[in-house]
Amino acid sequence: MSERKSSPLGHADLWEKWKENGDLEAKKELIEKYLNIVDYVSGRLAVGLPRNISKDDLFSNGVMGLMDAIEKFDYKRGLQFETYASWRVRGAILDGLRQGDWVPRSVREKAKRIEEGYQKLEQKYLRTVTDEEMSEYLEISEKEFQQMLQDVAVMTLCSLEDPIREEESETRMSMLIDDKAKNPDHKVREFFLQESLTKGIEKLTEKERTVVSLLYYEDLSLSEIAEVMSLSPSRISQLHSKAILRLRATLEKSRNLLMQED
Known part of the structure; x- marks a missing residue:
């Protein structure tokens, strides 16, 4: 820019x-x-x-x-x-x-299945799960899993801007921006979720972290990232989808823990 x-x-x-x-x-x-x-x-x-x-x-x-x-x-x-x-x-x-409700219901359902898969498997193994393990969990081939990631790519473009829960206005991206002072209880919750997001990013693969960094911090487009990383645009979309869905799963898990403490 x-x-x-x-x-x-x-x-x-x-x-x-x-x-x-x-x-x-x-x-x-x-x-x-x-x-x-x-x-x-x-x-x-x-x-x-x-x-x-x-x-x-x-x-x-x-x-x-x-x-x-x-x-x-x-x-x-x-x-x-x-x-x-x-x-x-x-x-x-x-x-x-x-x-405009531009995301088809089928795409939302695919994204939800993948997000739930990452949440359950990473909680089970306490590590980043492989595409093979995800494919096995979803009961599809690795090729079909890659296609699913491609299908939900358009949805994950907005994922960090979406509410953490549909009935709330707090977004994932808002946790990265300190725009105004909030009450102490809210700040504690926000810090916990922000810390969870940071840890979630650390658990991403090197390529996934690079895509997130170049897209959200270096302000490059997906096509520009493809050139930088010498990968196809479709592969960048898949990496982005995986990264965002992993982060969504991490934040949802942290959110549930906070809700249990209330």
């Missing part, structure tokens, strides 16, 4: 006109100047999504996220607006996808 970085201080006059004076023309100019963030984020998320997902819809939802970011951003703190806006834009696009 280096090609599009421009500090909010570079548009200080616009931010001041909008935030201090409510100048709508200044707000409109800010939206136009930062539309490339929407283009970049929507383009990255489009990789790996089904072809029936409209890129125009992704972009439109992203624009709503950008407008929300401009509304809420505090330019006086001297923070990088692009980083803040990127999260807002990404969140708005993923919200739009979820509301």
Whole structure:
């Protein structure tokens, strides 16, 4: 994203006109100047999504996220607006996808089966389980297991943004971001889950950790990661699916332990 970085201080006059004076023309100019963030984020998320997902819809939802970011951003703190806006834009696009119920029930069921398999087997063996062991648990061939991972790839794109439980708003990704102070009890729970997530990442295979790191921390797309690791895009999708489903299983186990202590 280096090609599009421009500090909010570079548009200080616009931010001041909008935030201090409510100048709508200044707000409109800010939206136009930062539309490339929407283009970049929507383009990255489009990789790996089904072809029936409209890129125009992704972009439109992203624009709503950008407008929300401009509304809420505090330019006086001297923070990088692009980083803040990127999260807002990404969140708005993923919200739009979820509301559209774009993941078929069959795909959700496959993801749930794999997640449960990782949770049970890794609890049983106390180590990272192999594809062979997972295939045996699911009573399918390794080739069929790889196809399952490919099938759920589009779902795992949003997995860290999904609620830990369907009836709650707390997301897995929120545990990686300290955005506001919370009450002590919540902080203890959050720390426990965050620690569980960290341990879960440590248990991933080297390739899975690399994919997670490049995607979520280095901000590379799946196709770019494929080039870096000299693997096919489909193989990267499979590694990503396995990593996310392992992490989901780890967090769900930790969540259940917390619920038992209540």
